[in-house]
Amino acid sequence: MIKLEKVVQRFYEGLEEGKFLGRKCPVCGNVEFPPVYACNKCGSLETEWVECSGKGVMKSIVMPAALSSKPEYAQMGQYAYGEVELEEGACFNAVVKGINKRKRKELMPKLPVPVHAETFQRNGYKTVVFVLDEE
Amino acid sequence: MGKIGKLNRSVSIIGVGCTPFMYTVDNEETNGLTEGELFGYAALKAMEDAGVSPQDVDFYFHGEASPLNGSNYLTPNIQIGNWFGMKGKGSIHHSEACCTGYLAIDQAVNAVASGKFDCVLTGCVEFGDSVPAPFGPNDTVETPKHPYKREKMTMDRFLATTMWLYDRCYARSMMAPMELIYDDAAEDYVRTRGITAQQMDDTLNWMAINNRRNAAKNPLAIERREFEDIAKEKGFPDVMSYMRSPYNPRMGDFLRMEGVERKCDGAAAAIVCATDMIPQIAKNLKHKPIEVLGIGNAACEATTPHFEIRATEEAVRQVYENTGVKPEELDIFFANDFIITSHLISAEIAGYLPWGEGWKYICEGRTAYDGDKPINTNGGRTSFGHAHAASGLADVYECCMQMRGECGERQVKKLPKTAMLRGYGGAQNIAAILLRTID
Ligand SMILES: [Zn+2]
Numbered sequence: 342m343i344k345l346e347k348v349v350q351r352f353y354e355g356l357e358e359g360k361f362l363g364r365k366c367p368v369c370g371n372v373e374f375p376p377v378y379a380c381n382k383c384g385s386l387e388t389e390w391v392e393c394s395g396k397g398v399m400k401s402i403v404m405p406a407a408l409s410s411k412p413e414y415a416q417m418g419q420y421a422y423g424e425v426e427l428e429e430g431a432c433f434n435a436v437v438k439g440i441n442k443r444k445r446k447e448l449m450p451k452l453p454v455p456v457h458a459e460t461f462q463r464n465g466y467k468t469v470v471f472v473l474d475e476e
Numbered sequence: 477m478g479k480i481g482k483l484n485r486s487v488s489i490i491g492v493g494c495t496p497f498m499y500t501v502d503n504e505e506t507n508g509l510t511e512g513e514l515f516g517y518a519a520l521k522a523m524e525d526a527g528v529s530p531q532d533v534d535f536y537f538h539g540e541a542s543p544l545n546g547s548n549y550l551t552p553n554i555q556i557g558n559w560f561g562m563k564g565k566g567s568i569h570h571s572e573a574c575c576t577g578y579l580a581i582d583q584a585v586n587a588v589a590s591g592k593f594d595c596v597l598t599g600c601v602e603f604g605d606s607v608p609a610p611f612g613p614n615d616t617v618e619t620p621k622h623p624y625k626r627e628k629m630t631m632d633r634f635l636a637t638t639m640w641l642y643d644r645c646y647a648r649s650m651m652a653p654m655e656l657i658y659d660d661a662a663e664d665y666v667r668t669r670g671i672t673a674q675q676m677d678d679t680l681n682w683m684a685i686n687n688r689r690n691a692a693k694n695p696l697a698i699e700r701r702e703f704e705d706i707a708k709e710k711g712f713p714d715v716m717s718y719m720r721s722p723y724n725p726r727m728g729d730f731l732r733m734e735g736v737e738r739k740c741d742g743a744a745a746a747i748v749c750a751t752d753m754i755p756q757i758a759k760n761l762k763h764k765p766i767e768v769l770g771i772g773n774a775a776c777e778a779t780t781p782h783f784e785i786r787a788t789e790e791a792v793r794q795v796y797e798n799t800g801v802k803p804e805e806l807d808i809f810f811a812n813d814f815i816i817t818s819h820l821i822s823a824e825i826a827g828y829l830p831w832g833e834g835w836k837y838i839c840e841g842r843t844a845y846d847g848d849k850p851i852n853t854n855g856g857r858t859s860f861g862h863a864h865a866a867s868g869l870a871d872v873y874e875c876c877m878q879m880r881g882e883c884g885e886r887q888v889k890k891l892p893k894t895a896m897l898r899g900y901g902g903a904q905n906i907a908a909i910l911l912r913t914i915d
Binding site: 401402407410422434470 | 655660725778780
């Protein structure tokens with residue numbers, strides 16, 4: 342059933358509880374994360390709530406620099422940006438903590454490397470970031 | 477993935493117009509120019525070039541990336557139609573940020589191919605460097621504006637408004653989607669082609685050098701001083717030592733300052749006409765029409781990994797399949813390179829430069845106007861300038877002029893017959909446009 346539903350609010354409420362909520366397609370099994378209404382893989386009009394484990398891999402690494410960072414991000418310590426794929430299959434761009442330039446050099450030949458999700462407090466809400474597993 | 481059909485009839489670009497790209501408020505002569513004056517100039521030049529009057533034009537498309545911030549307008553098309561003789565004619569405004577000027581051609585072509593209109597104007601204007609002047613302090617988009625005065629838009633204010641390009645629900649909150657625009661393509665290129673970071677740095681620098689060599693020969697470009705001359709003046713032994721110096725600081729993981737757009741003010745326009753109607757509508761046309769063979773479209777919102785690469789692959793695939801044109805038929809290539817890496821990766825995706833080898837062509841200067849694989853002969857976004865919405869049509873202007881052999885000093889060696897323009901922008905729209913001269 343297609344529902345007029347507050348998906349975004351529920352996603353952020355999930356993060357407050359430490360849950361990483363996505364939407365799973367009942368037809369093809371594709372998981373949309375962050376969650377949206379429909380399936381972008383098979384075109385199913387409906388998806389259902391699913392709790393993701395937060396486990397995944399990082400597949401590319403870009404270091405932040407003057408143009409690509411903001412003072413607020415300093416609270417995350419060392420971090421990089423890149424493609425993250427959840428074990429449920431969703432792929433998206435995300436922050437991954439625990440990476441500096443030296444670490445990046447070490448990780449590049451090992452990609453993809455395991456990561457897991459955690460929350461990061463921003464101004465008025467929690468968002469999702471990732472952390473290298475080995476840290 | 478997406479599919480596109482054949483146009484219902486052949487459509488051609490028969491006239492083009494473009495203002496110089498400039499910092500209007502920095503010069504007495506241009507300080508105080510308005511939207512109607514910039515757009516109107518480009519529109520009238522395009523009509524003159526096509527040999528048509530506003531009365532021959534059925535409809536007009538208006539593009540502007542940031543009309544509220546840059547012009548204090550919600551419906552910019554309505555405000556300026558009377559500046560170029562089109563009072564009362566229908567029009568529409570569209571806004572796809574830095575891709576606006578490419579989709580401006582797409583929309584105009586669709587409107588004519590459908591049969592609804594025979595001849596339309598498509599134009600774009602942007603004040604990327606200035607905002608309407610306030611009457612007092614604490615100015616916001618809501619406070620009243622002066623009728624024509626403008627003031628410099630600070631980089632801080634500009635960057636605050638570029639946030640509007642990203643989804644409020646997820647992309648802004650997750651940070652990485654917004655920040656990857658600067659270096660994602662460079663990282664991907666280094667990793668997938670197996671070149672070193674140093675080779676990438678050299679390639680980025682050579683793209684900036686080549687763009688500037690082109691702009692040096694283009695009177696409409698905003699930056700015309702060659703890096704070679706600047707390096708000499710600053711006492712560097714060669715141009716690359718200068719490009720690697722603190723004069724060209726690294727601002728991204730890979731990106732340096734001269735690989736970033738020069739945001740500025742400008743307008744450009746084109747007259748788009750049903751090819752079979754040219755003898756009736758443009759009786760005095762003095763040059764060959766340029767047919768729009770097809771346009772591929774894709775869009776990847778910024779949480780999508782490698783959004784620029786994936787969307788470019790899709791748009792390029794569509795337009796090649798749709799038209800049957802082969803990469804080896806391309807004689808000239810344009811890429812919206814407000815992040816200069818775009819110029820390399822889109823030329824490779826389009827097969828204009830061989831996969832994994834494009835960086836060598838660039839470093840050998842083969843992609844400058846006098847090389848065998850010319851790219852962005854107007855100077856690109858880093859040297860021609862970037863008046864966001866208008867840039868795509870400025871590329872169309874340059875491309876048509878090259879195909880007509882009217883580029884003077886920067887005319888490419890072999891008269892181009894087939895061209896591709898890769899539009900990009902707005903976090904992120906992509907268009908792949910194929911043009912061919914009609915003999
Ligand atoms: Zn599905």
